[in-house]
Amino acid sequence: DIQMTQSPSAMSASVGDRVTITCRASQGISNYLAWFQQKPGKVPKRLIYAASSLQSGVPSRFSGSGSGTEFTLTISSLQPEDFATYYCLQHNSYPRTFGQGTKLEIK
């Protein structure tokens, strides 16, 4: 099984900050990676697919990069509505595996 190691598990930041979240795969997954945002009590929402493609309707301050085993999600300028938990998901093979999540809190 492919393990997805996401870091950090939690972080605090301020509105306007640039934030980077990382996912590392235990083996190469090409670009078969997506990023999701989840707010408390809500359904996860896909932000990025194919490692770097922005989902329609998602603000351009979100971006993804990487290939193989190292991936990053970057928020260029944090907005109040971005405080949430973020997950990566690999879909290169079964079983699908999620990262452990990164809880982004207001500083």
Add this chain to the structure above:
Amino acid sequence: QVQLVQSGAEVKKPGASVKVSCKASGYTFTSYGISWVRQAPGQGLEWMGWISAYNGNTNYAQKLQGRVTMTTDTSTSTAYMELRSLRSDDTAVYYCARDQEGIDYWGQGTLVTVSS
């Protein structure tokens, strides 16, 4: 527009079974698979398995093998997930999600509570 509408909340006793439904609309059901994902209270997302709506092929998470069965009814564009021998640590919100080369759309979630 793509919609996945799940059945309502369930309360079950330990040892019982639960069957959650997920009715799809807004796309060709048999052109996509369905993954099931669960989230225990305060925890992360856990992938449970996948079923092809085209031919019924399945892939299950190893930890649930033998307790979970995923099926589809193409006549009603509905996917089902049955989990047996329920334990307290199966208490979670269960999501269905459209999955063909990755997950995009999600159902609204179904809370399953296992309690004596």
